[in-house]
Each structure stands twice: as structure tokens, then as C-alpha cells.
Amino acid sequence: MASYTDDLRLAHLMADNADSIATNRFRAQDLRVETKPDRTAVSDADKAVEEALRRTLATARPRDAVHGEEMADTGYGPRQWVLDPIDGTANYVRGVPVWATLIALMVEGRVKVGVVSAPLLGRRWWAAEGEGAFVGKTLLKGTPIHVSGVGSVEDAFLSYSSVGGWIAAGRGQGFVDLLRDADRTRGFGDFWSYMLVAEGAVDMACEPELALHDKAALDVIVREAGGRFTDIDGVDGPHGPGAIATNGRLHAALVERLRPPVSEQGADS
Structure with a gap:
């Protein structure tokens, strides 16, 4: 290497x-x-x-x-x-x-x-x-630093930026449900959400609208701390739309919760 x-x-x-x-x-x-x-x-x-x-x-x-x-x-x-x-x-x-x-x-x-x-x-x-x-x-x-070991959304601490972007992305209901179901939520926003995931202080973070310059440095830090960093569709790396970062154990569940409804997906196709 x-x-x-x-x-x-x-x-x-x-x-x-x-x-x-x-x-x-x-x-x-x-x-x-x-x-x-x-x-x-x-x-x-x-x-x-x-x-x-x-x-x-x-x-x-x-x-x-x-x-x-x-x-x-x-x-x-x-x-x-x-x-x-x-x-x-x-x-x-x-x-x-x-x-x-x-x-x-x-x-x-x-x-x-x-x-x-x-x-x-x-x-x-x-x-x-x-x-x-x-x-x-x-x-x-x-x-x-290392990510947390929390294994369920209901026990997890979520950090986010805003609600409006998720509504604009057609994923508002999934995000609101996530806010309701997570154990604790705070809008730290920007880089801080993801660094708190890397430190294990927060278990998951997500934003719907980010550019490459917003994400590249965060990606490797989260990964090297034992977590996972993807776009909002679950594709690894900093190149797709938005960002989701978790301790890894929560990632599949978070990606699934934030998928647009089937009707929205059909409208986009």
C-alpha cells in the first residue's frame, strides 16, 4: 500500500x-x-x-x-x-x-x-x-478515534443540517420518521456532524445536498475511524448526491429509511 x-x-x-x-x-x-x-x-x-x-x-x-x-x-x-x-x-x-x-x-x-x-x-x-x-x-x-458500537436506530444519536433539503429531495417523510424514531437528534450540521460520528459521540449523520469539496476530507476520516461514508443512495465515497455517515452497523437501515417513496422514484425515472 x-x-x-x-x-x-x-x-x-x-x-x-x-x-x-x-x-x-x-x-x-x-x-x-x-x-x-x-x-x-x-x-x-x-x-x-x-x-x-x-x-x-x-x-x-x-x-x-x-x-x-x-x-x-x-x-x-x-x-x-x-x-x-x-x-x-x-x-x-x-x-x-x-x-x-x-x-x-x-x-x-x-x-x-x-x-x-x-x-x-x-x-x-x-x-x-x-x-x-x-x-x-x-x-x-x-x-x-473510532466510531460507536450502537446497533439500532432507536438507540442512536443522529446529527443533521436541516429539514427543508430532505423535503425538496422528495425524502421528507422518511427523514421526519427518522427524527421521531432516533433516540436523540441534534442539528450540528456541516463538518462537525461527521467528525462527531468519527469520534463515536454521534452514531449517524446525513445531509441531502453537498458538493465534493464539502465531503472529500470527511470521507476518509469516517472510514479510517471504522465507519462508513456514502451518498444518500448508499454508494460509497464522496461523489454522489448528499452524504450519509454512520458507525457502519446502522448504515443499511439509514439508507433504506431515507429512500424516496416508490411514487417519487417512478417520477424521477
Whole structure:
């Protein structure tokens, strides 16, 4: 198996830089915020972080492709870095400290390295394929993490982002039933839901609408913690619609509960 230790170290260095830039602009009086065509917010901090990450990669990994949220794709080939400069921009611009930089390396479409850095939570999560998942403040001071052993939805803790997206996806009733049946539910949202699954503090997390940059880093961390990460139809990896992450034992049940009704499936075909 190939080693990605050097790539993981580079991702940590990039996360250090991102933390510095984003933290310095957090709650800045002159923070500039725009609305993108998809009606989501982007701040000057988002752009500055992604520009800094791309500059580092242009020097350290000039042959690698790069896909980011705020700038056009560059390069081509089997190795591609996937960047979300600030996951949780809506929180960031409102002064809520729950946001993070997501950095991932994919090789031939599979995520091999992931780092999620949330400086105002004082936490960073990371993983390289085959080497386990960790939480801590630096690469040298990490604690191994692992998913929970909960085996039924009725005993499980569910984290989610919102209800409206599931209704729009034609899966609202299944999601509402899930909220009713799960033992405990909280809307942590964004990256945090999935990192809590990886830590074993939450048993399952799901969102109906996510892009590759939202998911790539989360995928390998959940997998290396012993869990499973798929799209909302149960296809492994970060490429399909939305995301479902669980401790593995709950995955099939969760995917089944969130399937659209047969009438909706027929309408889509």
C-alpha cells in the first residue's frame, strides 16, 4: 500500500496557514461578504484561504490537480487536491465559531488523505488511508478515534443540517420518521456532524445536498475511524448526491429509511 505520510504532513501545514488567515478575519469589522449565484455566501476570508492553499500546492505539488470551492479547477492527472477553505461560511459570517477548513487528497477518485481543522473549536481531525483516524491540535499530538458500537436506530444519536433539503429531495417523510424514531437528534450540521460520528459521540449523520469539496476530507476520516461514508443512495465515497455517515452497523437501515417513496422514484425515472 502506498504511503501518504508526506501528503498528510503537507495538509497539516496548509491547515496551519488556513487557521491563521481565517481566524484573523473572523468577526472583522471590514469582512466583505458576497452572495454567489447559488445564493450561498462567500467572504474575503474564504477566497484568501483558498488562494493561500493553492499557492502552497503550486510550489509543493506542482503536478497535482486542484479542485476548490471558490476557484476554477487546475491541472489534471490521478492526484487531485480538494479544498473547502471555510466549511460553514454561513456560521463564519454571522460570528458563530463552528467552521473549519477541509483539505483532501484524492488519487484516481478515491480519498487518501483528509484534514479538517476547526481552530475556534480547538480541534483538528485527520486520516490517511490505512493509518487510522485521529483528533488533536497537531500531527504529533493526535489521539486515535473510532466510531460507536450502537446497533439500532432507536438507540442512536443522529446529527443533521436541516429539514427543508430532505423535503425538496422528495425524502421528507422518511427523514421526519427518522427524527421521531432516533433516540436523540441534534442539528450540528456541516463538518462537525461527521467528525462527531468519527469520534463515536454521534452514531449517524446525513445531509441531502453537498458538493465534493464539502465531503472529500470527511470521507476518509469516517472510514479510517471504522465507519462508513456514502451518498444518500448508499454508494460509497464522496461523489454522489448528499452524504450519509454512520458507525457502519446502522448504515443499511439509514439508507433504506431515507429512500424516496416508490411514487417519487417512478417520477424521477
